[in-house]
Amino acid sequence: MVDPTSLDEIRMATDVEEMAKDAVRPDDRIDDERHDEENRLKRSYVARVRDALRDGDTQGVYDLVEPLHPADTADLLELIEEVDRANLAAAITDLMTPEVVAELNDHVRELMMEELAPADVATITEQMDTDDAVQLLEDLDEADRQAIIDELEPETQAAVESALSYPEETAGRLMNRHVMAVPEHLTVGDLIDYLRDEGDLEHDFYEVFVVDASHHPVGTCALNWILTTPRAIKLTDVMKRDQTLIPVTTDQEEVALMFQKYALISAAVVDESGRLVGQMTVDDVVHIISEEAGEDALLLSGAGDGDINEPIREAYSSRVRWLVANLGTAVVASAIIAFFGAAIEELVALAVLMPIVASIGGNAGTQTMAVAVRAIATNQLTRANTWRIVWRELRVALLNGATIAVLIGIAAGVLFSPEMGAVIALAMVVNIAISGLAGVLVPVAFERMGQDPAVASSVFVTMITDSMGFFAFLGLAVAAGLAPL
Amino acid sequence: MVDPTSLDEIRMATDVEEMAKDAVRPDDRIDDERHDEENRLKRSYVARVRDALRDGDTQGVYDLVEPLHPADTADLLELIEEVDRANLAAAITDLMTPEVVAELNDHVRELMMEELAPADVATITEQMDTDDAVQLLEDLDEADRQAIIDELEPETQAAVESALSYPEETAGRLMNRHVMAVPEHLTVGDLIDYLRDEGDLEHDFYEVFVVDASHHPVGTCALNWILTTPRAIKLTDVMKRDQTLIPVTTDQEEVALMFQKYALISAAVVDESGRLVGQMTVDDVVHIISEEAGEDALLLSGAGDGDINEPIREAYSSRVRWLVANLGTAVVASAIIAFFGAAIEELVALAVLMPIVASIGGNAGTQTMAVAVRAIATNQLTRANTWRIVWRELRVALLNGATIAVLIGIAAGVLFSPEMGAVIALAMVVNIAISGLAGVLVPVAFERMGQDPAVASSVFVTMITDSMGFFAFLGLAVAAGLAPL
Numbered sequence: 001m002v003d004p005t006s007l008d009e010i011r012m013a014t015d016v017e018e019m020a021k022d023a024v025r026p027d028d029r030i031d032d033e034r035h036d037e038e039n040r041l042k043r044s045y046v047a048r049v050r051d052a053l054r055d056g057d058t059q060g061v062y063d064l065v066e067p068l069h070p071a072d073t074a075d076l077l078e079l080i081e082e083v084d085r086a087n088l089a090a091a092i093t094d095l096m097t098p099e100v101v102a103e104l105n106d107h108v109r110e111l112m113m114e115e116l117a118p119a120d121v122a123t124i125t126e127q128m129d130t131d132d133a134v135q136l137l138e139d140l141d142e143a144d145r146q147a148i149i150d151e152l153e154p155e156t157q158a159a160v161e162s163a164l165s166y167p168e169e170t171a172g173r174l175m176n177r178h179v180m181a182v183p184e185h186l187t188v189g190d191l192i193d194y195l196r197d198e199g200d201l202e203h204d205f206y207e208v209f210v211v212d213a214s215h216h217p218v219g220t221c222a223l224n225w226i227l228t229t230p231r232a233i234k235l236t237d238v239m240k241r242d243q244t245l246i247p248v249t250t251d252q253e254e255v256a257l258m259f260q261k262y263a264l265i266s267a268a269v270v271d272e273s274g275r276l277v278g279q280m281t282v283d284d285v286v287h288i289i290s291e292e293a294g295e296d297a298l299l300l301s302g303a304g305d306g307d308i309n310e311p312i313r314e315a316y317s318s319r320v321r322w323l324v325a326n327l328g329t330a331v332v333a334s335a336i337i338a339f340f341g342a343a344i345e346e347l348v349a350l351a352v353l354m355p356i357v358a359s360i361g362g363n364a365g366t367q368t369m370a371v372a373v374r375a376i377a378t379n380q381l382t383r384a385n386t387w388r389i390v391w392r393e394l395r396v397a398l399l400n401g402a403t404i405a406v407l408i409g410i411a412a413g414v415l416f417s418p419e420m421g422a423v424i425a426l427a428m429v430v431n432i433a434i435s436g437l438a439g440v441l442v443p444v445a446f447e448r449m450g451q452d453p454a455v456a457s458s459v460f461v462t463m464i465t466d467s468m469g470f471f472a473f474l475g476l477a478v479a480a481g482l483a484p485l
Numbered sequence: 486m487v488d489p490t491s492l493d494e495i496r497m498a499t500d501v502e503e504m505a506k507d508a509v510r511p512d513d514r515i516d517d518e519r520h521d522e523e524n525r526l527k528r529s530y531v532a533r534v535r536d537a538l539r540d541g542d543t544q545g546v547y548d549l550v551e552p553l554h555p556a557d558t559a560d561l562l563e564l565i566e567e568v569d570r571a572n573l574a575a576a577i578t579d580l581m582t583p584e585v586v587a588e589l590n591d592h593v594r595e596l597m598m599e600e601l602a603p604a605d606v607a608t609i610t611e612q613m614d615t616d617d618a619v620q621l622l623e624d625l626d627e628a629d630r631q632a633i634i635d636e637l638e639p640e641t642q643a644a645v646e647s648a649l650s651y652p653e654e655t656a657g658r659l660m661n662r663h664v665m666a667v668p669e670h671l672t673v674g675d676l677i678d679y680l681r682d683e684g685d686l687e688h689d690f691y692e693v694f695v696v697d698a699s700h701h702p703v704g705t706c707a708l709n710w711i712l713t714t715p716r717a718i719k720l721t722d723v724m725k726r727d728q729t730l731i732p733v734t735t736d737q738e739e740v741a742l743m744f745q746k747y748a749l750i751s752a753a754v755v756d757e758s759g760r761l762v763g764q765m766t767v768d769d770v771v772h773i774i775s776e777e778a779g780e781d782a783l784l785l786s787g788a789g790d791g792d793i794n795e796p797i798r799e800a801y802s803s804r805v806r807w808l809v810a811n812l813g814t815a816v817v818a819s820a821i822i823a824f825f826g827a828a829i830e831e832l833v834a835l836a837v838l839m840p841i842v843a844s845i846g847g848n849a850g851t852q853t854m855a856v857a858v859r860a861i862a863t864n865q866l867t868r869a870n871t872w873r874i875v876w877r878e879l880r881v882a883l884l885n886g887a888t889i890a891v892l893i894g895i896a897a898g899v900l901f902s903p904e905m906g907a908v909i910a911l912a913m914v915v916n917i918a919i920s921g922l923a924g925v926l927v928p929v930a931f932e933r934m935g936q937d938p939a940v941a942s943s944v945f946v947t948m949i950t951d952s953m954g955f956f957a958f959l960g961l962a963v964a965a966g967l968a969p970l
């Protein structure tokens with residue numbers, strides 16, 4: 001039945017590059033009339049959809065959208081203006097698959113779901129994987145959510161309610177409840193026979209979890225091990241016993257770090273008593289990794305969620321609170337300046353130069369803080385090496401401070417006076433050194449207090465670098481006798 | 486042969502939570518004497534290893550390290566002080582597996598490899614996957630690298646040299662050259678038979694790529710589809726034809742976005758003529774996603790690579806250049822202050838208040854910039870919605886500006902004079918609006934020019950917010966007749 005020459009063509013190819021020559025470019029997703037070279041929907045394509053929509057050409061809209069991958073359809077809904085979204089969704093109802101809804105930006109999805117009847121949302125939810133369904137529901141407000149849950153099939157209802165009983169961003173909330181779990185006495189052949197009879201193609205899985213009689217995971221089998229092993233071999237002889245188990249209460253950030261650290265493709269989620277209750281798979285974790293790693297830049301800047309689809313009201317409220325906090329710290333810096341008012345009145349050069357000291361100090365502090373926050377987030381900066389890293393950052397800061405001090409010292413010395421050059425140079429070294437220390441110590445302190453160091457470090461570091469910059473510069477100028485107090 | 490009752494226990498479990506009750510906590514990797522609750526090596530454990538090393542207790546060191554997962558052994562080498570690293574590696578030679586070396590931080594690995602003879606590094610390289618081997622070699626300097634390549638087996642040598650012929654951070658450099666590629670006329674049964682005979686367990690794979698006679702990919706088969714399909718079915722009937730192909734020259738950032746967008750587990754890499762030459766798998770992409778998403782916070786702050794293991798000299802040189810650039814922009818702001826020297830001399834309150842305007846403006850600009858840079862990096866801010874987002878950010882900025890203006894206007898009105906309150910309030914609105922615009926327009930402009938918006942946006946946005954802050958405040962004060970020019 002098997003043509004033996006065909007098998008020669010199968011290979012774990014290390015030499016594929018030397019193979020067949022005559023070739024045409026494959027018809028892939030890139031470089032078509034809808035996507036630009038970076039695989040984003042083209043502006044011209046989005047405009048064509050919008051124009052067809054506004055002309056009421058429903059069939060035209062459908063024909064334009066029909067060839068898209070669900071992820072691209074979701075992108076289209078995000079890219080098109082808000083006023084057109086409901087019409088677009090209406091024009092492509094049967095293309096609005098659960099995959100599209102799952103791929104939608106949280107804020108856009110929330111707005112769209114609010115326009116639908118609970119029964120319609122329930123129909124969509126019913127077809128989604130539990131983890132996606134939960135993501136859809138958790139963002140809605142309490143009343144809307146309950147109305148939809150009431151419409152669900154009892155089985156989905158139970159799964160969704162169980163997920164919602166765990167805190168947000170924990171494994172229990174995020175896990176997929178479909179798990180391929182098999183007893184330990186099976187052979188490879190038993191498993192394959194069972195899968196052929198009973199397996200469904202609907203739920204992808206990458207590993208089979210082997211469990212004991214009380215449903216505790218005892219090992220995992222990668223599917224490629226099963227495929228490369230004779231039928232008679234027992235699963236317990238191919239499975240990997242050393243597995244990473246994720247307790248249901250684990251925070252998503254930690255789940256993401258585990259997947260990265262141990263290069264996992266999927267992992268068993270276990271309840272308090274160690275029984276298998278679900279799995280996390282890498283395709284979901286990929287979104288968490290991207291979100292967790294990307295949010296630090298946003299949190300450090302005080303931009304909150306920082307999503308361009310966030311309603312303006314929410315964006316305003318999350319950002320303005322940090323600006324108000326910044327106003328508080330700026331007032332501290334102002335008070336220090338006011339204290340040296342007489343000196344500035346006498347020597348206006350001080351007012352001209354003082355923002356330079358504060359600005360460079362702020363920048364140096366931000367650099368160190370970004371490094372420290374990232375190192376903490378990736379578990380590289382721990383209790384085991386804190387002091388070594390503080391000392392390292394201080395040395396970098398002293399080198400930076402010395403360099404900047406020479407440059408600004410010479411410039412101020414020439415433009416103003418040698419004494420002024422010396423004062424600003426010294427102030428610069430002091431402020432950059434303090435900034436370097438603050439940049440690492442503040443985030444470390446927040447972490448030790450159980451706070452996310454990315455959230456509030458910025459305000460404190462800025463306050464320290466601004467105040468110390470003004471104080472060091474103006475204080476040294478007075479001490480050097482350049483101006484009166 | 487198969488016990489029928491056993492098969493009942495196999496299930497795609499949606500109801501696993503209701504299963505077996507009696508249970509003990511599984512022996513997982515968390516909460517042991519080596520790891521803290523966040524799965525990081527404990528300070529006390531690292532100290533025990535260090536003490537044993539310094540006492541010359543080689544066996545003690547070995548016994549401590551032996552139970553560790555390779556990823557933890559790599560962490561240990563990073564956490565321990567630099568002076569102890571070579572001794573630690575010597576004490577655990579046979580635990581220094583290719584997996585450990587592959588998991589090491591780039592900088593730590595580079596330092597350690599420099600201490601070994603080329604032949605020893607070659608032996609390690611030989612046992613690694615090509616993609617890991619290339620990562621190890623690409624960081625070394627030219628001469629060291631060539632010496633090691635010369636020691637490699639011809640086959641590995643060819644694979645490594647082929648990889649190094651592609652630019653850094655492209656699919657050609659990063660891909661795994663081991664691909665499971667099979668011809669299109671096979672059945673599921675043929676494939677399983679072949680895998681049992683010939684497949685090795687050494688290289689994990691998650692999908693089988695189906696290729697035509699000239700080695701062009703025509704579809705992919707997930708392993709779970711193969712396992713759930715009867716033997717007689719042809720692969721072409723189970724495979725997914727709509728696949729994402731990655732050209733060899735694709736940048737890693739784009740590869741990462743494709744994996745996220747299409748929830749890929751692996752993807753075929755094709756050469757210029759569309760032939761299959763390798764694959765990218767999600768476990769490697771996970772590192773790229775984390776790196777690309779995390780580096781924005783570092784780049785925005787001007788901290789360069791921002792790795793705590795980077796040698797001090799490199800950290801200094803990457804950071805000081807941005808401080809020098811910042812010095813340049815601070816001088817522009819200073820020049821504006823100097824221009825208003827007479828006003829400040831007359832009214833020292835201006836010097837006291839002006840840093841507030843600049844500071845809040847800078848913060849508002851940084852918020853918008855962080856949002857814009859993230860949205861560009863995730864392909865959410867594209868040509869199709871740029872003006873909508875600019876308008877959105879301007880509205881958020883005006884709301885923020887109005888709020889802050891009221892607060893500072895009242896405070897300054899009470900503490901100084903109503904005119905001063907009005908001037909600073911108006912200056913604040915102007916500066917925050919400008920900051921909001923600059924925060925989105927500057928990164929968008931860099932992106933359109935083909936530059937990474939995270940790299941240089943900060944310097945420009947800071948310059949704009951500082952200068953405009955001082956100019957708006959001092960200029961309005963003069964215009965209002967509060968002080969002379």
